[in-house]
Amino acid sequence: DVKVTQSSRYLVKRTGEKVFLECVQDMDHENMFWYRQDPGLGLRLIYFSYDVKMKEKGDIPEGYSVSREKKERFSLILESASTNQTSMYLCASIPSREIWTEAFFGQGTRLTVV
């Protein structure tokens, strides 16, 4: 089975802190995504990556950056956390842009910024 693992299920950080959310997938998938999930807003795409060191902005990239130094790992970085970034963050991966299959999701990280 494909496994997408997010490093933390719950995080509490202070305003202004630099925050790293880590995601690892074990099936050699090319494409990885970071979504933010808020009640009544659904899932909104923050960033995605289709290859190592490649990244593209999604719909709401402001206040975030990403890093993909290895194929299996995709990190979301909050350079200076703010209270409006309190949310659920979901990582996902898919095998290839040429063969569309289902997306595989991590279990989510609930981030609270105080």
Add this chain to the structure above:
Amino acid sequence: AQTVTQSQPEMSVQEAETVTLSCTYDTSENNYYLFWYKQPPSRQMILVIRQEAYKQQNATENRFSVNFQKAAKSFSLKISDSQLGDTAMYFCAFQAGAGSYQLTFGKGTKLSVIP
């Protein structure tokens, strides 16, 4: 840009009954894929069912089936013989065909199955 609309924020259904969740979408693409994802209270999102736009036949997966109306840009999910384990958030999602990376999600429908 594609948009996905789920007009029912919350729904409930009695155990063993049938329920239909609505989804409409807007796109100028002709080739695309549609999905229903389920997110149980434990939060791991999983695929329920998928539909390729070029296929006229509606997809079915056990108790889950879709009613795909391409001209109307409608993609509803029917759950038959509802079970307590079906309690979850359900998201409709759109993908614009081969070569596209992005999934566009609706805002979700919270389904509660009542014993």
